[in-house]
Amino acid sequence: MIARLSAGHRLSRRTILGPGDDCAILRPARSSQLLTIDSLVEGVHFKAGWGRPEQLGARALAVNLSDVAAMGGTPTACVVNLAIPRTATMPFVDRLNRGLRRAARGAGVDIVGGNITSAREFAITIALLGDVGVQVMRRDAARPGDDIFVTGTLGDAALGWRILANKVRAPARARAFLVNRYLSPSARIEAGARLARLKPVPAAIDISDGLLQDLSHVLDSSRVGANLDETKVPLSTAYREVARDDLSHALTGGEDYELLFCVRTSLSERELSRRLGAQVTRIGSIRRRHGLQMAHIKLPASVGYDQLRG
Numbered sequence: 001m002i003a004r005l006s007a008g009h010r011l012s013r014r015t016i017l018g019p020g021d022d023c024a025i026l027r028p029a030r031s032s033q034l035l036t037i038d039s040l041v042e043g044v045h046f047k048a049g050w051g052r053p054e055q056l057g058a059r060a061l062a063v064n065l066s067d068v069a070a071m072g073g074t075p076t077a078c079v080v081n082l083a084i085p086r087t088a089t090m091p092f093v094d095r096l097n098r099g100l101r102r103a104a105r106g107a108g109v110d111i112v113g114g115n116i117t118s119a120r121e122f123a124i125t126i127a128l129l130g131d132v133g134v135q136v137m138r139r140d141a142a143r144p145g146d147d148i149f150v151t152g153t154l155g156d157a158a159l160g161w162r163i164l165a166n167k168v169r170a171p172a173r174a175r176a177f178l179v180n181r182y183l184s185p186s187a188r189i190e191a192g193a194r195l196a197r198l199k200p201v202p203a204a205i206d207i208s209d210g211l212l213q214d215l216s217h218v219l220d221s222s223r224v225g226a227n228l229d230e231t232k233v234p235l236s237t238a239y240r241e242v243a244r245d246d247l248s249h250a251l252t253g254g255e256d257y258e259l260l261f262c263v264r265t266s267l268s269e270r271e272l273s274r275r276l277g278a279q280v281t282r283i284g285s286i287r288r289r290h291g292l293q294m295a296h297i298k299l300p301a302s303v304g305y306d307q308l309r310g
């Protein structure tokens, strides 16, 4: 079965020995290395029957790619662990694997090793290696006076999840868009790499847990606070169509895998968007005083970001 996982996957010159031995062998890298790991677990991160197996394989890689993108790096190689219940069929595994390999090829990532174990629930875990870019973007580097930007639109994946879970209804076009944003997220690798070339280097994080949660990670590690204008948070047409003026999915819904970054810049949104090759929107600014102040919504001091999600 492991042989099936790696069959037909062409490897780059970086990899001296791919899957098949006890370890893979990689050539020494020219730069410092980024290393990250993430899992998708059935019942926690996805439900069986939601989307195609190919999408699941690609998504497992995308969530890792997004972490490398958030640091401004270039993904290079990964190892994969599949936990498979007895009920899983071979065609399912083959299709998942096909989606994973296609995504890896698209991102220039070598799948250099794998492991398969039987388990009660299905889970796919990927550890991903990457080269650091010109500079590294860290979440502890936000400074008072920085503007806060996000790429793309927020809350789409959360709405897609709610549509699949039959918690909300949507017209066909909006439904297709939102569900796809949830099932097939794409990591902002190119935008992240370009962002890391800005001077001064921005603080950055990918939005996997939701805007407020991930912004709070930046604020906590940088020991600063922020003013956030929630009316500036970028929403897709489909989002507006389905959720109207309810901002909660955009503020607390996760899994959009957009980038949030903080930087002091004289560049306009438009110029910044052009340079990054991605739409960016300014949603607030970093301040010295701790805490998160929103323009219209009051966050009671006792309410954590986590509770907001519930």
Ligand SMILES: [Mg+2]
Pocket (backbone or CB within 6 Å): 066, 067, 070, 205, 206, 208
């Ligand atoms: Mg992350």
